[in-house]
Amino acid sequence: MSFLVARDLRKTYGPVTALADIGLDVEEGEFVTLLGPSGSGKTTLLMAIAGFTRPDSGTISLAGRDITGVEPEDRDFGFVFQGYALFPHMSVADNIAFPLKVRKWDRARVDARVEEMLGTVGLADLARRKPRELSGGQQQRVAIARALAFHPKILLLDEPLSALDRTLRETMQRELKRLHRQTGVTFLYVTHDQEEAIAMSDRIAVFQKGRIVQVGAPRDLYYAPSTRFVAGFLGVNNLVDARLVRGADGAVEIEALGARVALPPGKVADLPEGPATVFMRPEDIALEPTPGEPALAIAGTVADVSFVGSFDLVVIEPRGGPEITAHLPADRTRALPVGAPITVFVRADAIGVVPNT
C-alpha cells in the first residue's frame, strides 16, 4: 500500500463539483505534481489532504492509517501557501522556530534547527528581518524552511512559484528539487504551469474539472497522453480532427488535413473506427519525408515565420484544416515567404491518436 492514499474523494460547493471521485496514490519520498487549469480542483485536493477542507465523502490515509477526520494541526504536514502566509509580526528566525516551539522543543534544539534551516535555504544573514523586509524569492525560502523545519511527513505546496519572475522561478525550481533530494520528504506540488511540472516531478497527475484524467511520469504523459485534453495541456501540440479507418487486414489508416497515412501496427489498438484526434509535436514536422518511412504529407501555405533561436517557428495553414505550428531549421526557412505554398511531412510513428473527448 502506498504512503499517502486518497480514495473516492468528493467535494461539492453548491452546484460546483470541485472534486469528483479523486483517487491518488503517492509513494514515500516521491515528488508528485497536481497539474491542471484554473478551477480544476487542485487546491481543493491539497486542502483536503492538509485537513482544512472536509471532503463530502471518501477517505485519505497515511501509511495505512485513516486520517480523514484528523485536524490539520495533528497531521504533521508542511504547507507552503500561495502568497506564503508568513507571520508578519515575527522575524524570519521566529517564523521558522514557530512549529518547533509549539512542539515544545527545548531552546537549544530550536536554535540549532533554525540555524540549520536558514543555512539550507541560504538566508543565514537575514534571520532578524521581518517578512515585509524581504523580496518575494526570500519570503518563499522562509515559507519553505518553516514548513520543513519540523520534519513533516509530507510537504504540500500550492503554486509556490507563481508570484516570481521567470528567472527566479527557474532558480527556485532547481532549489526545490535539491531540497526534495536532500530531505527525502514526500512533496505534493500544485501548479498550472506544465513546463514546471515536467521539469520537477517524478509523476504528474493531470486535473480536469475535478477529476484526475491521467497520472504518470512526465515522459509518459508527454509521449502517450490518453486524452485530447492531456495532449493539449502538456507541451505545445498540434491537435487536429481526424478519421480513423480500419482496413480488412488489421491495418489502420488515419485521415487528417486532407492527407492519409497508414499507422504502425499496435499504435491505436483500442480505438474504434471513426472520428478521432491526432496530435503532432512541432519538432516532429519536417520539410522532407524520412526515406523508407511512411509519412503524412500536409500541403498548405506559410502563414507566419518567427525566429526563436535554435529553430524557426513556422505557422502553416493546411488546405483542409486549422493552422499548425512547426519547428523548422533556420537555414531552410529563408526561402519561405509568407503566403508561399509548402508541403511538410510527419512520420507515421510520430503521430499520436487520442479519442475525441
Add this chain to the structure above:
Amino acid sequence: MRPFDRWAVGLTVPAVLLTTLFYVLPIAQVLVLSVTEPAPGLANYEQLLGSRAVARVVMTTLEVSLWTTALTIAASYVVAYALVQMRPSVRRVALFMVLVPFWISVLVRAFSWITILRREGLVNLAVTGLGIVDEPLQLVHNRTGVIIGMVHYMMPFAVLLIYANLAGIDRRIMQAGRSLGARPMTVFWKLWVPLSAPGIAVATLFVFIFSLGFLITPTLLGAGRTVMVAEYISVQITNTLRWGVATGLSTMLLVAVGFVVFIAMRQPALRAAFSGRQG
C-alpha cells in the same frame, strides 16, 4: 494645478469655514475665557489644581474611563472575533444587531438601563428570584451603573473598529499556523491577538478619549454620586455660572486628551494602524 484640482480644493472651502466658525473659534474662546474670567490671569488654574472636589472628579473620570475602556475592548474583541468566524449570511444579521444601538438616542438608552438595573428591575428580579442573592444588587445610581451604560454606548464603535481590523487579516496565516501544529489557543494568542494589535490600539485610544468626555450617561446612571469631568463642567456653567472654572477645566481636558494622543501615537501598534500595515 489642473482645473479639476482647483475645483476639488474649492469644494473644501465651505467645510473649512464651518469648522473655523463653529469649532476652532469656540475652542479659542474657551481658552481665552479660562484666563480672563472673572479677572485676567491664571487664577482659575490655581483654583482647579488646588481643589479637592476637582481632584476627586478627575480621579473618578480616570477610573471610570479606564474600566470602561478595558471592559469595552475585551467584550468587543469577543464579538468582533465571533463576527469574523461567522458564515456571511449569519454575519449580516449579527452586524445589523451591533449597529442597532446607533439609532437609539443616548437618553433612551440610559433610561432603559435604569429600568433594567434598578432595585425592582429585570436583573434584580432574576437574581433574587433564582435565589442567587438574597438582597437586590446595587447596580445603578453608582459607578457600576455608569460603567455599564458607558460600555454599552462604546461597544458598537469598538466592535466595528476591531472587526475591520480582524476582517483584513489574511486567513491563510491562521491556516499556516495550524498546518505548523498550533492548537486553537496558540493560534489565538500568538497569531490573532498580535496581528490585531493595531485594531485593539485604535479602539482603545478611541474609547478612552471618548469616555473622558461622557456627559449624559454618567449624569443619569450616576445620579450625582458618580460625577465625571463633563458633568462637573456642565454644572459650573448652568448652575453655579462659574465660567472661568468651567473653561479652565475644559482646557485641561483638551490638553490631557492631546497628551494621551501624543503618547499613544508613539506606540508601534498605533503607528502601524495609521500607516495601514500589519505587525
